[in-house]
Amino acid sequence: MTRTSPVVVIGGGQAGLAAGYHLRRLGIDFTILGADPAPGGSWQHMWDSLHLFSPADHSSLPGRLMPTQPGTTYPDAGHVVEYLADYEKRYDLPVQHGARVDAVRRDGDRLLVEADSGTWRARAVISATGTWSRPFLPAIPGRFVFTGRQLHTVHYRRPADFAGQRVIVAGGGNSGAQIAADLALDGHIDVTWATQRPPRFLADDIDGRALFDVATARRRALDAGRSDTGGVASLGDIVAVPPVRAARDAGLLAAKPMFTRLTAEGVQWADGSQSGADAVIWCTGFRPALSHLAPLDLRGPRGRIPTDGTRALGEPRLHLLGYGDWTGPASATLIGVGRTARDAVREVTGLLT
Known part of the structure; x- marks a missing residue:
């Protein structure tokens, strides 16, 4: 069965929820398709001892401060999952969990979003699938010889x-x-x-708050044509x-x-x-999870899709959100994705009018 939705957001984690918040505020009809069967995005799959780099009040999505976690300055992954689940419910975001998207295709003046739970025709698509589902393993000699x-x-x-x-x-x-x-x-x-x-x-007194400020200052400097400060990488x-x-x-x-x-x-x-x-x-990092966009044939250098902000240059009805600095400064972080999501939704709104 094919359904229609003006905007389809692919990904039910922090980036998808931030996009949903701004779409809801503007009164736009939308659907969020999340591959995980439960709320929380990739945070529900983290290791047991993982804690955020930043305090709760500096790890929040737009519109809702993350509550503090008793007994710790830096909340653990379980606390983040609870926060995201509450966020989804609080703003009544239409997330369909367990809906894994296989492909996005052009279909005349619409984009066709094909998932294992059905197909959607959309005027705009926001891809927010992150990187967790695409771990990178180096091609080191002997990798298939090791018996451990x-x-x-x-x-x-x-x-x-x-x-x-x-x-x-x-x-x-x-x-x-x-x-x-x-x-x-x-x-x-x-x-x-x-x-x-x-x-x-990094120095012991530097946490996510300082890193976000440094990354933001670097982006502002670059946007203003000033020299590159090096950003977070210059600190450690x-x-x-x-x-x-x-x-x-x-x-x-x-x-x-x-x-x-x-x-x-x-x-x-x-x-x-x-x-x-x-x-x-x-512990060798990740690559953007973009295989569902392969039918659009948008890949550029290093496997990335060239963008202007979050908008794909080769397909203006597609926006990419939360994959890292190339789709918005600090957009892969809880506190950083809100601003980029707001800008992406503003552009999407222009497509719908």
Whole structure:
């Protein structure tokens, strides 16, 4: 059955909900299609010990402050899931959960959104599928030779799953540091942290609030034609959240240069030496989840779709929201996506009039 909706938002996580909030405020009829069977977006799939980089009042979607979580300054992932579920209900956002979109196609003056639960004809589409469903694994030699367990950030849950094992955590970003710290602080796991370059910890007093301000200042400078300040990257790579700080100060986060290959029993380092491992956890990032847009043939360099703000250059009825700075400054964050969602919805409104 084919249904009609002026606007279809693909993705029921934070970006999709922010778009829904602004569409609701403007009185526009819309539908949100979320692949997950329950509210909360990718936050419901995070590891047990994960906490936000920012306090609750600096981690909010438009219109509704996130409540504080008792006993902690930085809310955990479960608290975020509860907040997103409440947000969805509070603003009566029409999210169809468990609706995975397979393709978006042109259909005359409409876009056809094909999901496993049905098809929608829309005048505009906002794609907000994020990156969590598309983990990146490097093509390292020996990857298919290693007989131990390999998993990505998306599969990690808790140290107890690795009790008594030798674990190598590969990746020098926030996820790598947090998972390495989580395992190392357990005390019952032999942990090795491997990074492409020496890790750069931000100052202990810097959290998501400061990072958002720095990223915003950089974007304003670039938009005004001033020189690039370097933004967040100029400060460091890793936010020293309390567990990371504790592991670092205890000498448990001494990173080794990245191994050169996997062997049947472990890894080989650049000097030719080898280490045994029972598991390798790849904390190597993500790519935008854009396969549903393949029929539109919009891909440009590095697999990205060229945009002007959030609007796809090759298809003005399509907006991309929440994939990172290339679709809006800090748009992959809870606090950052609201402004970009507002701008995207304003442009979509122009298409409908």
